[in-house]
Amino acid sequence: MSTPAPETAVAETSPAPDNGGFVESLDSFFASMDNPVEPTPQPAQASVEDSPQEPTSASSESDPLSDLDSIEEPKNWTPEAARRFKELKSELKTYRSRAEELEQTVSQKEHRLQELQALANNPEYQQLQERIADYESQMLVNKLEDSHAYKTLVEQPLLNLVEEADSISQKYSLNSDALIDAISESDEAAQEELLTELLANVSDRDKFRVYKIIEEVHPLLAQRDVLRQNAQAALREAEELDNQRQQQNLTYRVQQRQEAASVVADKLKSKLTFLSNVDGVDMSAIAREAAELEPSTLDPVTGTYQAMAAKLLPKMAVQYMSLQKEIDTLTERLAEYDRAAPKAGGGSLNTSGTPTTADGKSFLDAVTAAFGR
Numbered sequence: 212m213s214t215p216a217p218e219t220a221v222a223e224t225s226p227a228p229d230n231g232g233f234v235e236s237l238d239s240f241f242a243s244m245d246n247p248v249e250p251t252p253q254p255a256q257a258s259v260e261d262s263p264q265e266p267t268s269a270s271s272e273s274d275p276l277s278d279l280d281s282i283e284e285p286k287n288w289t290p291e292a293a294r295r296f297k298e299l300k301s302e303l304k305t306y307r308s309r310a311e312e313l314e315q316t317v318s319q320k321e322h323r324l325q326e327l328q329a330l331a332n333n334p335e336y337q338q339l340q341e342r343i344a345d346y347e348s349q350m351l352v353n354k355l356e357d358s359h360a361y362k363t364l365v366e367q368p369l370l371n372l373v374e375e376a377d378s379i380s381q382k383y384s385l386n387s388d389a390l391i392d393a394i395s396e397s398d399e400a401a402q403e404e405l406l407t408e409l410l411a412n413v414s415d416r417d418k419f420r421v422y423k424i425i426e427e428v429h430p431l432l433a434q435r436d437v438l439r440q441n442a443q444a445a446l447r448e449a450e451e452l453d454n455q456r457q458q459q460n461l462t463y464r465v466q467q468r469q470e471a472a473s474v475v476a477d478k479l480k481s482k483l484t485f486l487s488n489v490d491g492v493d494m495s496a497i498a499r500e501a502a503e504l505e506p507s508t509l510d511p512v513t514g515t516y517q518a519m520a521a522k523l524l525p526k527m528a529v530q531y532m533s534l535q536k537e538i539d540t541l542t543e544r545l546a547e548y549d550r551a552a553p554k555a556g557g558g559s560l561n562t563s564g565t566p567t568t569a570d571g572k573s574f575l576d577a578v579t580a581a582f583g584r
Contacts, residue, residue, distance in 0.1 A: 485532070
């Protein structure tokens, strides 16, 4: 009677099989086979998210996108998803490379700014800047003093007064430098003391000349100081005046060349009348070309040729005119010879009326000599 107990215990402890749930799982599996669903890269993201986080290093903090390079293409991705994933990785590499270049550029610029700031705060650099500024100012003053306007307004008048003071010094055997220093002295009391000692043996007339020099020197020195203090503006104005003067000189030289060309052309036409009969010779056009030519710009060969041609032209013109006169004379004699008719009876020609040339030769002999026979 006690044997059935174990079976009852077993039946109570064992769970009843659920056939319905198993069948439903099979149906669901076969349904998924008939209608496959495209896999998504979610598992890969889940694997990245579920991966244990490691402590961040300095490199990962500076490049937060470096972890994305470790993502591999899942095996169950569709071709479109895989292609797009490769494109995104390629774009990621491009952006990261560009970001690194920009970070490097920014780092270089920051480093350069720090260097420039340190250089600007360097006392030696400041001294160098001051020296450069002084040098530029001195260059402006030198250019100003080299200008024609400065020479005309300040330098030349000062030189004239200095020469006059030197003549007085030489006349009385005075120290020229001491007299110039006394004339340039701005303190009237000190100047009067110096002049009283220097001009003790000088005549009143020459003393008056010295004081006249002083009255003329001080305005020039004051003007010089003003120009030096405003060297940049004064130099600009002086350059404008020099340009105007240069333009006036160029215009004057052009006018001079035109007048000279006209005078020479008229002289040649009046003296060498045969030039008007020469083919291709237009004296008016030649005069215009000569007026446009600046002699100082000629090269050595052209200048030498024109100088030699100027020496040869008068001699050749004289020779040509002499030959032309002789030809005219011979032509006239030949016409007279042709007009002479022989007398009846076949007598010989009367040689007493035969035309002769200036040297006593007969016309026939002159013609024969002219043609080399």
